[in-house]
Amino acid sequence: MILHKGASLIAIINDTDSSNIRSIYNAVYTLGYDAEVIKYEALSDKYSHLIIPGVGSYQSALIKNLSQTKEKIHNYAKSGRPILGICLGMQLFANWGEEGGGANGLGLISGEVLKLPQDNGLLLPHVGWNTVKVVKSHPIFKGVKDNVDFYFVHSYHFICENNANIYGYTDYGEDFISVVGQDNIIGLQFHPEKSQSNGLKLIDNFCNWDGEC
Amino acid sequence: MKYCTNCLLPETHETIEFDEKGVCNICRQIEYKKDNIDWDEKFKDFEKILDVYRGKNTYDCIVPFSGGKDSVYTLWMLVKVFKLKCLVVSFDHGFYRPKLLDNRERVFKQLGVESIIYRPNWLTTRKTMLETLIRKGDFCWHCHSGIFAYPMQIAINYKVPLVIWGEPQAEYTAYYSYEDTLNETEEVDEKRFNRFVNLGITADDMQGMLNDPEMDSRDLDPFKYPALRDLKKINYRSICLGSYIPWDVKKQVQLIKDELGWEEDLNAGIPPEYGYEKVECAVQGIRDYLRYIKRGYGRTTHLATIDIRNKRLTREEGKKLVDEYDGKRPENLDYFLEMLSLTEEEFIDIASSHVVSPNENDFAQIITGPKLPDRDKWDKSAPLSRKYTEKKLKEHGF
Numbered sequence: 001m002i003l004h005k006g007a008s009l010i011a012i013i014n015d016t017d018s019s020n021i022r023s024i025y026n027a028v029y030t031l032g033y034d035a036e037v038i039k040y041e042a043l044s045d046k047y048s049h050l051i052i053p054g055v056g057s058y059q060s061a062l063i064k065n066l067s068q069t070k071e072k073i074h075n076y077a078k079s080g081r082p083i084l085g086i087c088l089g090m091q092l093f094a095n096w097g098e099e100g101g102g103a104n105g106l107g108l109i110s111g112e113v114l115k116l117p118q119d120n121g122l123l124l125p126h127v128g129w130n131t132v133k134v135v136k137s138h139p140i141f142k143g144v145k146d147n148v149d150f151y152f153v154h155s156y157h158f159i160c161e162n163n164a165n166i167y168g169y170t171d172y173g174e175d176f177i178s179v180v181g182q183d184n185i186i187g188l189q190f191h192p193e194k195s196q197s198n199g200l201k202l203i204d205n206f207c208n209w210d211g212e213c
Numbered sequence: 214m215k216y217c218t219n220c221l222l223p224e225t226h227e228t229i230e231f232d233e234k235g236v237c238n239i240c241r242q243i244e245y246k247k248d249n250i251d252w253d254e255k256f257k258d259f260e261k262i263l264d265v266y267r268g269k270n271t272y273d274c275i276v277p278f279s280g281g282k283d284s285v286y287t288l289w290m291l292v293k294v295f296k297l298k299c300l301v302v303s304f305d306h307g308f309y310r311p312k313l314l315d316n317r318e319r320v321f322k323q324l325g326v327e328s329i330i331y332r333p334n335w336l337t338t339r340k341t342m343l344e345t346l347i348r349k350g351d352f353c354w355h356c357h358s359g360i361f362a363y364p365m366q367i368a369i370n371y372k373v374p375l376v377i378w379g380e381p382q383a384e385y386t387a388y389y390s391y392e393d394t395l396n397e398t399e400e401v402d403e404k405r406f407n408r409f410v411n412l413g414i415t416a417d418d419m420q421g422m423l424n425d426p427e428m429d430s431r432d433l434d435p436f437k438y439p440a441l442r443d444l445k446k447i448n449y450r451s452i453c454l455g456s457y458i459p460w461d462v463k464k465q466v467q468l469i470k471d472e473l474g475w476e477e478d479l480n481a482g483i484p485p486e487y488g489y490e491k492v493e494c495a496v497q498g499i500r501d502y503l504r505y506i507k508r509g510y511g512r513t514t515h516l517a518t519i520d521i522r523n524k525r526l527t528r529e530e531g532k533k534l535v536d537e538y539d540g541k542r543p544e545n546l547d548y549f550l551e552m553l554s555l556t557e558e559e560f561i562d563i564a565s566s567h568v569v570s571p572n573e574n575d576f577a578q579i580i581t582g583p584k585l586p587d588r589d590k591w592d593k594s595a596p597l598s599r600k601y602t603e604k605k606l607k608e609h610g611f
Contacts (some may be wrong), residue, residue: 030440031445143396
């Protein structure tokens with residue numbers, strides 16, 4: 001059963017002006033939802049859903065006043081409202097990322113972000129369409145067939161401390177974690193906003209998600 | 214040509230594939246429909262969807278309606294069984310036959326529904342027919358685009374978010390499967406529209422193709438699929454009743470005859486016992502003849518395959534019907550040619566340029582079928598001018 005509930009207002013974070021938020025904004029808009037592009041500090045109760053996109057590096061994306069931002073976003077997360085991280089936005093959920101000499105993340109999902117292995121002869125960054133194997137069902141994959149392709153651009157990957165947070169893998173020489181989640185938080189290593197109809201479906205599902213698993 | 218070893222579809226049928234036993238994927242889909250779908254569960258799903266929408270808007274749902282067997286049955290079910298207040302939207306393609314109009318009158322009155330009957334501009338319609346006939350070997354763009362786009366416009370304008378269609382596509386082709394039905398992934402949306410309904414030609418494309426300074430571009434507005442955002446803003450759902458109850462044409466035809474006095478009609482190129490099929494269109498026979506030229510099979514094959522899959526005909530009985538009825542030149546081709554100012558030779562040239570390999574035609578063997586009884590009552594106003602048709606033929610190298 002697909003029943004639409006619908007987000008009331010979606011916050012899209014663009015904290016550093018380095019993120020490419022236009023395509024995610026357009027996707028959300030096309031799907032009939034309303035969104036505002038804001039900085040972390042403007043997060044408030046008026047938003048029903050939060051999207052953290054991300055193009056850039058771990059260091060450049062983060063995060064001027066880390067402790068304040070962390071507090072803000074952890075409080076937001078505690079409210080149970082859904083949070084979606086895309087690509088770097090998903091990686092920022094971790095405690096720490098090694099990119100650019102290392103930086104702390106938001107610490108929403110326990111883990112680290114490391115460079116993809118380079119000993120298999122495959123080039124970095126990992127760019128293009130690749131298959132996502134969903135290993136644990138989640139509301140945002142509802143109505144999306146298993147083992148379909150999504151669009152990736154990245155060189156780093158999420159290592160989860162707890163297996164319970166792993167929702168999907170993708171094979172690039174070897175399996176890496178491409179979907180992470182915890183309670184009302186879901187992170188996608190690929191770009192649903194650049195992944196045609198399956199990606200659009202994920203975004204739509206996210207916007208319809210009440211944060212319960 | 215290679216044919217399915219179970220039904221009678223040839224390898225030229227769109228989306229067809231054969232398995233190692235030579236059985237086509239459409240036959241396998243129908244097996245899936247019978248074996249793998251819990252239709253009691255689907256029925257409950259449908260009621261859950263209706264509960265979301267019932268009583269919330271000026272109408273509970275929109276029912277796109279031609280007056281043929283499928284839309285009449287759909288409307289009967291929604292009004293009588295599911296007790297919905299329906300707004301019926303009928304996109305009149307300009308070729309409704311007299312009996313269809315009588316049927317429609319009867320159905321609307323008895324069911325007590327409210328209706329919008331919409332007719333697009335004929336002067337433009339006939340131009341789109343010639344355009345897509347030449348480009349695609351299929352003149353039905355205006356009908357199919359209008360039927361599927363216009364009710365969605367009405368859904369937005371009247372703020373009625375639920376649109377309910379009849380049979381799912383999985384019944385006839387493999388653009389969608391009954392596995393999609395199970396997972397609710399066949400919705401009647403813009404993706405489906407662009408995938409096969411509109412021949413890959415949007416209304417904006419059509420304006421460029423016609424490139425006609427005499428035409429007001431707004432004439433093509435009824436054929437435009439609305440923006441997804443506008444549809445999502447009203448929280449739309451656009452679904453097939455046949456995704457929630459198992460579609461069975463023969464049973465359903467009997468029901469609408471008994472309950473509503475719906476009447477059959479004779480049609481070109483099919484046996485009289487299939488008088489329920491495609492009664493809504495005067496030029497259906499021409500479309501089927503084009504398919505015969507392009508793909509080597511006609512509507513009798515289509516009808517017989519359905520009965521074979523439902524175990525109502527053996528393959529041999531079906532084959533006999535096909536041999537007798539498929540592939541005749543429809544007598545009303547003359548009417549069609551007159552409306553588009555084409556010669557038969559030009560029509561054959563155009564059709565032949567769209568033949569799907571490995572089908573081949575021997576036109577010397579083709580004989581003309583019988584005249585339809587209502588044929589002299591069809592309106593022949595405002596055919597295309599020969600000048601316009603000649604210009605278009607020349608443009609495309611005919």
